Amino acid sequence: MQDANFSYLSLTPERQLDALASIGIYPQTGLIALNSYENRVSLFTDENDIRYVVKFYRPQRWSKEQLLEDHHFSLTLKEQGCLLAEPVTLNEQTLFLFEGYYFSLFRALSARNMEIDNIDQLYDIGIALGKMHRISSVQPFEHRESLNIQNMLTAPIEALQKSPYVPRFIRPKLFRCMHEIKTVVTEKLAAQTYTSIRLHGDCHSSNIMLHQEQIYLVDFDDCKMGPAIQDIWMLLHGSRQDKQLQLNMLLDGYQEEFDFDFSEFSLIEPLRSMRIIHYVSWINKRWKDPSFVVNFPWFKTDQYWKDLLQSLQQQLINMQAPALSLQPDYQQPY
Numbered sequence: 001m002q003d004a005n006f007s008y009l010s011l012t013p014e015r016q017l018d019a020l021a022s023i024g025i026y027p028q029t030g031l032i033a034l035n036s037y038e039n040r041v042s043l044f045t046d047e048n049d050i051r052y053v054v055k056f057y058r059p060q061r062w063s064k065e066q067l068l069e070d071h072h073f074s075l076t077l078k079e080q081g082c083l084l085a086e087p088v089t090l091n092e093q094t095l096f097l098f099e100g101y102y103f104s105l106f107r108a109l110s111a112r113n114m115e116i117d118n119i120d121q122l123y124d125i126g127i128a129l130g131k132m133h134r135i136s137s138v139q140p141f142e143h144r145e146s147l148n149i150q151n152m153l154t155a156p157i158e159a160l161q162k163s164p165y166v167p168r169f170i171r172p173k174l175f176r177c178m179h180e181i182k183t184v185v186t187e188k189l190a191a192q193t194y195t196s197i198r199l200h201g202d203c204h205s206s207n208i209m210l211h212q213e214q215i216y217l218v219d220f221d222d223c224k225m226g227p228a229i230q231d232i233w234m235l236l237h238g239s240r241q242d243k244q245l246q247l248n249m250l251l252d253g254y255q256e257e258f259d260f261d262f263s264e265f266s267l268i269e270p271l272r273s274m275r276i277i278h279y280v281s282w283i284n285k286r287w288k289d290p291s292f293v294v295n296f297p298w299f300k301t302d303q304y305w306k307d308l309l310q311s312l313q314q315q316l317i318n319m320q321a322p323a324l325s326l327q328p329d330y331q332q333p334y
Helices: 013-021 064-079 119-136 149-161 168-191 240-254 262-286 290-295 302-320
Strands: 040-045 051-056 096-098 101-107 197-199 208-211 214-217 224-226
Touching: 013 051, 013 096, 013 101, 064 101, 064 119, 119 197, 119 208, 119 214, 119 240, 149 168, 149 262, 168 262, 168 302, 262 302
Parallel strands: none
Antiparallel strands: 040 051, 051 101, 096 101, 197 224, 208 214
């Protein structure tokens, strides 16, 4: 269980340098903090002019076994031809411990984020995701979490109900709506048969990079078991027609590598609903971390909670609407 009062105040730059020195890595530049809320991630160049990224994992979030399984998954994908930012192996280890902090090294990529409005990139991203899923579907995780009602809805809702940050004026409507969503999502997931496979788990545009015009997947920190569509739906945005076109391009590439079960389209809105609630619970859980207060100042405003309620009410409507489908000229196998 994550300590609610944990912060990274003890992880000073000096302690990070000492941690790196403990595995024989000596930066010749300063540590440049990268954008990460859950972990502490920095870029540096070592004495041999090698550019690294060091990731210090949030204590008590994942067990040692879960972190190693994340690393093993990444290395397996890399060995079989996937392009990604995999952990560096030193003395046959990828995970290191220093004064209570697990940490890992990654080679830095000179890369840029995918362009979310560049439809041509989606075909190549689809190929990358299809290849990853073809490899990941061979065996399950043993220690990583599953994308399920308990982890994504039940526990988050219970935590929010105990939170002092949810305004009193909105609590009755908000939690009634959340429980309605839980009921609908539970029904939708029960009605849909799908295969649960190893996933990236947090496959949004910021975790897809272009390096030398090739697609690289980064940050497998949230890898988990779940349906394949979870690694696809977060890349869809805009109008229904926009999403149809994006989905078409993604799956054109995806099916070059792996067969996709089109019936999983019915899971898109339930999964979106789960993520919305899990996301707000995540901020609530981390609120005593000073970086969250700085980066999410809107969390304690009345307007945020009003907008959240409106979004959840819209999700109830979305989940009753016909599932997203491909464009009419795309051959569907059902």
